[in-house]
Amino acid sequence: MxxxxxxxxxxxxxxxxxxxxxxxxxxxxxxxxxxxxxxxxxxxxxxxxxxxxxxxxxxxxxxxxxxxxxxxxxxxxxxxxxxxxxxxxxxxxxxxxxxxxxxxxxxxxxxxxxxxxxxxxxxAGPVAHFALAHARFTTGQSVLVRGAAGSIGIMAVQLAAAGGAKEIGVTTSSPERGHRLRAFGATSLLDRSGKRHEGGESAPSDLVFDLVGGEAMPTFFEHLAPNGRMVSVGVVAGYPPADFGMPLMRAFQKSLSFGTFSLDTxxxxxxxxxxxxxxxxxxxxxxxxxxxxxxxxxxxxxxxxxxxxxxxxxxxxxxx
Missing domain, CATH: 3.90.180.10 (Medium-chain alcohol dehydrogenases, catalytic domain)
Incomplete structure (x- = not known):
């Protein structure tokens, strides 16, 4: 064969x-x-x-x-x-x-x-389903999907929309890819650095669903609202820096949290x-x-x- x-x-x-x-x-x-x-x-x-x-x-x-x-x-x-x-x-x-x-x-x-x-x-479907549950996503919360144009990201957007998310932000490499995600439930479009494609600042999110990892991952803690959670679901851009948790400590009064998720669990x-x-x-x-x-x-x-x-x-x- x-x-x-x-x-x-x-x-x-x-x-x-x-x-x-x-x-x-x-x-x-x-x-x-x-x-x-x-x-x-x-x-x-x-x-x-x-x-x-x-x-x-x-x-x-x-x-x-x-x-x-x-x-x-x-x-x-x-x-x-x-x-x-x-x-x-x-x-x-x-x-x-x-x-x-x-x-x-x-x-x-x-x-x-x-x-x-x-x-x-x-x-992609089960990963998105169980990762959202792992992050304690509930109706009325806002979600930011980092790396939303892949199969897991698209499923996370669909499931968050079906679950009654208040807002669904997505990071993509181009506005065109972001606009395609609107058909699945995305409401705000951000570039890879987390800035809005349309200009202006994005509202803080209750949950950051991260599929990318890499050196820039810690900067996305800044997108979390008080009591917000980030869940790392993939590291297609490589592992984050060794001190990636420092932004969490510097934002201690916001009670932020970070977790990882694997379907193996x-x-x-x-x-x-x-x-x-x-x-x-x-x-x-x-x-x-x-x-x-x-x-x-x-x-x-x-x-x-x-x-x-x-x-x-x-x-x-x-x-x-």
């Missing part, structure tokens, strides 16, 4: 298409013939070699796929065979014509939901139930998947170059 491997860490040129043996299905797992593969920010961070230890040259990146189950391992109900599914493959293994997933990380797809939409929503059953509900909502048109482009698997390098350049609005999907 064809797959994409990391031949060297760094820029997108480090990705290579290779031929390799089909994976072997173990107990409790299924083999999926992939029809859509999500390209996510975590894939780029792993490819750059900045996520930490545990990743070696030769890794097949990719965390989520959609396709049909073609084989099951010992202990797995054989009725899975032939089903249309979304699956989480871990932090590797997805960029391939066939992929392995634990059956507990597999969700059946509604008949009216495309596999391309499934890999656009499958991780949510029990599998809970996230599967939320994901299934979101898939049904998307099939009915209540939630919208935003697909920037669909490229063949062999163009994974191009997908990563475009993601690194900040060109992507929504998600790029690969197809074998």
């Amino acid at each position: 064809q797959a994409v491997k990391i031949r060297s860490f760094g820029d997108a040129h480090g990705l290579a298409v290779v031929d390799m043996p089909e994976p072997v299905v173990g107990p409790g797992h299924v083999l999926i013939e992939t029809e859509a593969i999500g390209v996510g920010g975590v894939d780029a961070v792993i490819r750059r070699g900045t996520l930490g230890t545990g990743f070696a040259v030769g890794l097949i990146p990719g965390s989520e796929v959609a396709g049909r189950v073609i084989e099951v391992g010992d202990g797995v109900d054989p009725t899975w065979i032939g089903q249309r599914v979304w699956a989480f493959t871990g932090l590797s293994g997805g960029y391939a014509e066939r992929a392995i997933a634990a059956v507990d990380d597999v969700t059946s797809l509604p008949a009216d939901l495309s596999m391309i939409d499934a890999v656009t929503l499958g991780t 949510v029990p599998v059953l809970e996230r599967n139930l939320v994901r299934a509900d979101q898939f049904e909502a998307a099939a009915r048109g209540v939630l919208r998947a935003v697909v920037h482009d669909v490229l063949p698997l062999a163009k994974a390098e191009e997908a990563h170059r475009r993601m690194d350049a900040g060109e992507v609005f929504g998600r790029i999907v690969l197809t074998p």
Whole structure:
């Protein structure tokens, strides 16, 4: 089968298409013939070699796929065979014509939901849902989504709007991208530094939903209202400076707080139930998947170059 491997860490040129043996299905797992593969920010961070230890040259990146189950391992109900599914493959293994997933990380797809939409929503939707809950978001609060043009950011905007947010600010690289987010519920548009595209100062927010990280992350504590919370959901721009917590201490009298969120801390059953509900909502048109482009698997390098350049609005999907 064809797959994409990391031949060297760094820029997108480090990705290579290779031929390799089909994976072997173990107990409790299924083999999926992939029809859509999500390209996510975590894939780029792993490819750059900045996520930490545990990743070696030769890794097949990719965390989520959609396709049909073609084989099951010992202990797995054989009725899975032939089903249309979304699956989480871990932090590797997805960029391939066939992929392995634990059956507990597999969700059946509604008949009216495309596999391309499934890999656009499958991780992004639950991350946004549980991160907002983790940050104690409630109706009537204001939210600022930093890095809102990606698939998780777009879902966070949609869910905050559906949850009755008073205001939803978004940071984007251009006014045009910000205006596109108005269709999903955004009410104020900010540039990457946090200044309003339309001019003037933005109102303080009860919650900053941060997908970016990087050197500028601490400056966004200034956007929090008293008792405000920032939750870090991603670090696509790298880790913040070591002293990033100092603005919190300097604003001690505002009672600000900071937290991180990973979907790994949510029990599998809970996230599967939320994901299934979101898939049904998307099939009915209540939630919208935003697909920037669909490229063949062999163009994974191009997908990563475009993601690194900040060109992507929504998600790029690969197809074998």
